[in-house]
Amino acid sequence: MKSYHLDRFKGITIAMYSCYDEQGNVSPEAARRLARHYADVGVSGLYVGGSSGEGMLQSASERKLTLEAAVQEVGRELTVIAHVGAPSTRESIELAKHAEEVGAHAVSAVPAIYYRLSPQSVERHWQAIIDSTSLPFIIYHIPQTTGFQLSKSLLVKMAAQDKVIGVKISAESTFELQQFKAAGGDDFLVLNGPDEQYLAGRSIGADGGIGGTYGVMPELFMQIERCFAEGKLEEARKWQFTVNEIITELLSFPSLYGACKAILKLRGLDIGEPRMPLLPVAETDMERVRALNEKILHYIAQV
């Protein structure tokens, strides 16, 4: 059995968006507002600095500012996981140590990006991060962006350590998710990444989910989770289909995060635009964004 309390990592964890001011600088104030909003909605946790958080587009000091703001605002109410993946192991270690200092509850990392890495390199990279703090560690498996395919054997080797408490799997195969769950064992968390498959992931063994589109409709994902936990599978499926209709529309914009941020802005939560090369919503698309926001609010009102 792991010596860490795993339940706190289950449920709905929001992959928090980046927060910038009008000049495009990281805004700790906006990060606090956004984190507070999610805590008030009642989600389980925040995943800070991941894909949705644009960690890879920010300097280490910017990432630290965002994490500090989130932990200070909601660290006593929510589980805060710091994504510390970076192009180099050295930078990831710096971020992991900082995450521990400021009170994050876990660290997580993708394999180092850009270079094609051997499994041995990735293992050494993750191990160096794990050894740099006393925090639990969650592997971030997202092969479609990193190009690294995590094998079951490496997963099993990593999961044998007390500190390695789980994997966030953003690959789209629910079969792989189930295989990782079986390989990791009962006290190893598997967290669903593709939001379109939240219910499928949960049904086949995921313990919860971490997702980017949760940020514009956390209530709907909490509803799927509630229905699933109560065994109301027909209802859970209905809500998953609703969510998928919304995600399909979100993905039709030139940038998913641009659309999500524009929606939050319409609701009074201005967290800036995505950072280039990610695109903001074009003025000509704003009518569509407004209609989508209305649709999401309509569904949220039915929960």
Ligand SMILES: CC(=O)N[C@@H]([C@@H](O)[C@H](O)[C@H](O)CO)[C@@H](O)CC(=O)C(=O)O
């Ligand atoms: C490939 C990818 O970016 N997947 C997203 C999903 O939330 C994704 O945006 C969603 O399912 C829409 O396709 C997450 O798994 C990533 C995530 O949680 C993060 O921001 O770190």
